[in-house]
Amino acid sequence: MLLAGGVLAASLTACDSARPIASETSSADSVPTSPTVEESDVSFNREVTQGNFRFTVKTYGSQDQRVASIRSYRGAAQTTDPIRTDISGAVTDVATGDLNGNGKPELYVMTDNKKANGGLYVFEFGERGYTPVTLPGTPAGSAGIGYSGQDTYRIQGNKLVRTFPVASSTDAAGTAGATTAGSTTAGGTRSVEYTLDANGRFVMGPVTNGQ
Known part of the structure; x- marks a missing residue:
């Protein structure tokens, strides 16, 4: 029985060591992992706030298609996993607001994409998640x-x-x-x-x- 218990304990330890460990990281700690980007290839980096929410926006690359990494915090706590998305064009500005007054801030990412109905990405953030907002068309x-x-x-x-x-x-x-x-x-x-x-x-x- 002692031998069996030792084997079971070792097995559980091995399983635990393979699990990912959640941690709070700052916007400078890591870069998007999918798609792959180079940390040194940052083309935009800005932090904005809305009430006690804070957002950091980074983009990677210098081509028309870029990778955007967005982190959201409420106080010191990260409210959701980092958003990683492809965007078209270089970011020209980032703004926040609560246009409908529901207490859930929106993040507006503007780019220089000249195509029809292009140049804007909008996300609404809650306590523990976010929702992409459909653009006007x-x-x-x-x-x-x-x-x-x-x-x-x-x-x-x-x-x-x-x-x-x-x-x-x-x-x-x-x-x-x-x-x-x-x-x-x-x-x-x-x-x-x-x-x-x-x-x-x-x-x-x-x-x-x-x-």
Whole structure:
């Protein structure tokens, strides 16, 4: 019996040693493991806060496709495993907000991706997890006439403001709003405001045309 007990104890010890050990790590401790990246290849690194939430955002690589690593903390505790995702373009800004006032902060990652409906990644964070937020898509109705991408975004109060160049009325009429990038400067710019509803969906609001 003593021999059997010793064998069982050794077996349990071996199993325990093979288990991954959870630990709290800072944003500088490690890099994404899937896909593989080089720690020295950091192309963006910033920390932002929203209330007692704190987020660190890093990207790796210098090509159009990059790897983003996002860590979220509430106080000193990490609220979820690091997010590792592919993004298109270089990050131009990172912002936080709670646009629908539900106590769950959103993280907004903006890039210089010029493709239609590109250039934005949004995540909503809770106590122990996160949810990707569906992006607005092509502006509805007349706001979408002359739209071909090249969006920029900013948080203004409790709204997301999206600005993009639009085609001249002649170009827009000739192509039903589906103009190509590079021909969308003659008509000035257009800004569209969005609120975030209780279900985490963007709702289109006022539209402003500029020069």
